[in-house]
Amino acid sequence: MSNHKAEHQHITDYWVYGLILVILLALTFITVYMVHLELAAWSVAIALGIASVKATIVLAYFMHLKFDNMLFKILVVAVVMLFVSFILLTFADYLYR
Amino acid sequence: MSDVAIKHDEHRDDLGAKLGMWLFIFTELLLFGGLFLVYAVYRDIYAEDFHLGALQLNVTLGTLNTVVLLISSMTVAMSITAIQRGNKKLSMQLVLLTVLLACVFLVNKYFEWGAKFEHDLYPGSDLVLQFKRGSIIFFGLYFFMTGLHMFHVVIGMVVLMVMWFKLKNTTINKDDNVLLENGGLYWHLVDLIWIFLFPLLYLVT
Amino acid sequence: MTTIPYKSYLEPQGKYTGLLDWLTSTDHKRIGLMYMYAIGIFFIIGVLLGLLMRIELFKPGETIMGPQTYNGIFTVHGVIMIFMVVIPGLSAVFGNLFMPIQIGAKDVAFPKLNLLSWYIFMAGAILAVLSQFTGNGPPDTGWTFYAPYSTQTGTNVLMAVTAAFVLGFSSILTGLNFIVTIHRMRAPGMTWFKMPLFPWALYSTAWIQLLATPIVGITLLMLIAERVFKIGFFDPALGGDPILFQHLFWIYSHPAVYVMILPAMGVITEIIPTFCQRRIFGYKAIALSSIAIAGVGYLVWGHHMYTSGMSFTARWIFSFLTFIVAVPSAIKVFNWVATMYKGSIALKTPFLYALAFIFLFMIGGLTGLSLGSLATDVYVHDTAYVVAHFHYIIFGGMGFAFFAALHYWFPKMYGKMYNQKIADIAWLILFFGFNMLYFPQFVLGLQGLPRRYYDYMPQFETGEVLSTIGGFVLFIGIIMMITNLIIAARNGPQAPDNPWGGKTLEWTIPSPPPMENFDTPPVVSKEPYDYE
């Protein structure tokens, strides 16, 4: 049984969080602005793409994934892939009805 | 479920506690994942109605709430830095600030939902039941998804308040702060879900 | 026998006495036993309900009950057996009892959470039982709660669905606990590939519990919302799609089959080397096939829906993936049989159950192939053939593995030995009764008898009569087995620490184990099934 009391702790500086927030806010406003651009078919993809970027940033910095154990990164990727396969298989039904 | 990870016996295992929290987050993600799947299917079937439904929603309020949640995510992340540097007072203030921002979110939501109810736009109302099928589903999903998310906001606030008290009586301190990290993780989850809910519900074109 | 006196986990631990001593205990072994007693009671209720159905089906037309009662009974039988017996069965009972010991840990990672899971389980179970006696009569939807029937029927569906939701929550927490335990609490020196195969199976299972259950959770929540707020997720009159309900339901409920069968395979993998006194053949193949089954098992839910009106593309993709998932199960069977080769076989009760498991599981699995194939499934889908198939997997597989585990670990759990002769006779009766009960269902299905039928045409009578008689034989076997074990637990002779010559860690400690499991934390250097 390993005790990880003395595990190296990564401490993130305040300014990093500030910067991340600025980026996230900027992305939010871009998404809202996009809606008025009438990009039709692309707008959903772009909106979801930006949301995914935002989510990745939150996961990496706010949730410390970037500095954490490798295991967590693998698991997050695996869970996302699992969810994507649920979507794909379900749409194998709905798109070809 | 933050006390999932509480374990202060002789075998303190921060990594194990964090793993437990992440696993719990996965279940939450898939819980909403199921909803996103339902959303995706009905959006595919009723693209037009979803667009018309989204026009009924208040983008300004939605954007405002997104900003509020993003800021609150930052403050809770900062509170961890604060306690890691031994600044108990600042950490407590930041947690409290996060809770306050959560309150702002809820108040905002209250006005948003309130306006919908005023216009009889709620599931099962006589008005909604006369809508086209896609719109019935859209409003159903809107209330169900934001409702479930709101429920998580409330749970998150309780968790954060627990964190605040634990900071106060130094159960969480400079050397032992995995609990606060886990509480923070939960709050980020709430934010993470909203990041997807917002464009899906408010910005459908 | 240990020379120093010790206090076993069965003895009072102070602080509280009697029942309260158990109800407040966070010890993994005690929680395991508490699950076992609860599940045992639910199992007997489920069996009795099954018998009532068998009596009703003894002859065509009304025998002992009306159709509404019958529909309620098969729903309750399904809900109890699936959500309260087979899903928690092996992992919550024997996983709790022995997984921590097998990996050399003192307890699970979060003992309090473990106890909480038990309480949540009991809360869900009580709700499920209450749903029978309150409201507008017992739910009559079948355990699958298919919409829109489940959103329209006036019976007490809401409470039963809530119960299933709560039970799912308990399952998630157990899975979470086990994953962290296996990641973080293994004894020093126990690398992943030195871990016994039962924990490996539980590890795969735990991931399914963790990642699949939320989907059914949200589905049931939507069903509740639909009934209460008229949201119309699945009601076509309000724009919903009933087939989407089936997708969501089976995204969980198919992997749930693996929640039942993977730990069963794990148990069999423990028992075979012990009674052959031989190292398991293909350790890595068995360990990795568990992971493979868990992984691919997520992607085959659509094979429950070949006739639902899914797109042709989806139908053949699901059929293809279904056939893929058959392979790792076959690998396990081959490895089990290969382990018997040049062993030194002792035909003791647990091993007999393991043999029965392999045989019945093979029948269940092989008949599953004709259900995975597109053309043949169209013919037998939703007929008695499916009923036979899944009872062979769930009862013949998971059930017999449970009995195998019970007889294997009984001496360790109670420190007492049961009468092996009576246990063997009970095994024989169970085996014959089981086949007599379920085999005719294959034939009935091929003759075209749909499932969930209250009444049937005269050409099906022979099969149904045989089946009913088999049901009673099986019941006698169950009673005999349980009575034998209860007598043994009370007055059986003292059991040695290692009655079967097992090599995993639980056989190195006294029977019954002390509260702390190990006096000194074990250090592992050898492989788990090292009989050199």
Next chain:
Amino acid sequence: MFTFYDPQYASNMAEGVDAAFLIIFGISFFFLIGITAVMIWFIIRYHHKRHPKAVQIKESFALEVTWTVIPTILVMIMFYYGYIAFSPMRDIPADAMVVKTVAKMWSWEFEYPGNKLSTELILPINEPVVLEMTSLDVVHSLFISAFRVKEDVVPGTTHYMWFIPERLGNYEILCTEYCGLRHSFMESVARVVPREEFDVWLASVPEATNMDEGLIIMRQNACSGCHSMDGTKLVGPSFQGIYGKAETVLIDGTPAEIVVDSAYLYRAIVDPDYEIVEGYNKGLMKTYKGVIPEEDIQTIIKFLMTLQKE
């Protein structure tokens, strides 16, 4: 059970399905019997009395690969046969006769070209037929076991099923998706007849024109699933001689004596749970207020008044 020995299958789908079955069963039997025999042989041969010392054998990578690859190939063969026998079922010919099929609790209705309605499926032999199926209430499933066809009938959408009946005779139509109280009674029959006979039947004056208008409306709403016209007790009271009958009903559990009049019949249709005839259960019938137009309800009541005891 099987028609393996009978060269004439009942439909064009049967041969492929049965062939796929035979292949899967053949392989399965081989493995079941083989593995069981090997297992029993090992138990006898290596019983500890005969073989007191076990031999510790290392794993064999070659063997693991062998018994991974061979089953994989075999299951792919099974998949292939299942696929080729199934794909014709989804390949609906354009020239097939269309029969609109409506499922409801708990009966089937078939509508032929020319609006001819029937509760039985009458089919000309050797001619393709496509069933356009929909449901009025919950999910049902249409199953004709002799034809080896089955497809769910889902409310809100239309599903298709096609086949060519190839043998004269009567075949059971059953519902295989659990649909409530009388699920096991939801049956009909497929009659495969020569073309000429079919034409005569189709040309015969449609029953519909002879029917009372009230009865037509009742048929459309599947009343007969629960209420018989011949006195048989089903889920709900029989309609036979219902008008003017004295009944004991329960209003919120309190018994009351009433005589069935048109006001009562109206209440029973729009608020069925209000008065429950003794011996029947609450909650089984939903309100038809708004489902059946007001004037149609009156037509039904007029029709019910004519149903006298025979």
